[in-house]
Amino acid sequence: MVFRDGKLATRAAKQRQVQTRDNQPTIDERLTRLEEDIRRLKVEFDIYFNGAAKRPPYDTKSRVESTIKRLADERSISFAQRYQYNSLVARYTSFHELWRRSVQSREEGYDKAASARSNHLHRNDEKNSKAPRETFVCVDAHTDVETVKSLYNALVEAKRACGEPTDDFSFPRFHHLVAQKTDALKQSLKCERVQFSVSVEDGHVQFKAKGDE
DSSP states (O other), X not given: OHHHHHXXXXXXXXXXXXXXXXXXXXXXXXXXXXXXXXXXHHHHHHHHHTTSSSSOOHHHHHHHHHHHHHHHTOSSOOHHHHHHHHHHHHHHHHHHHHHHHHHHHHHHHHHHHHXXXXXXXXXXXXXXXXXXOEEEEESOTTTOHHHHHHHHHHHHHHHHHTTOOOTTOOHHHHHHHHHHHHHHHHHHHTOSEEEEEEEEETTEEEEEEEEEO
């Protein structure tokens, strides 16, 4: 009884193998499918290059290359089938090189566009980094404390905006410095007033003084 069951199991296994082979596509069918997939892949790449798809059809490409590899290992392929296979591979290789160059050019184009946008933004940042200049005119810095105080506040604010230290930058010390500078410029330039300016250029504070006619 056990022997009979074993024979039945063996026969069933052979039948399943035959059915499996019968269900597998023939080489001609696989070649036809490969030709259709190559044609479909070309259409999908055309769609991608025309901007209608966000990414290249790499899934279809992988399926085509997998089929090509499996057919290359097929030993039962006939001469005529091998000729058709080689023709399809040559067609795919030609398309593949064209697609590779097109994708590379497309990516380089994106890089150039991104670089141009980056340069444009960088120029805008440089333009925006130049804060409006604030000017203050002193006739007598010793007595015009209010003007010197406004000048001091503007300078401190600019320094903080640029991340420069202000801990040791006291107003009495600054007032004394401005008074000395005012006296020196009035004497050397033979002017009655001195104009001070505070601005930010390229991330650095600019503090300047000149004679004011």
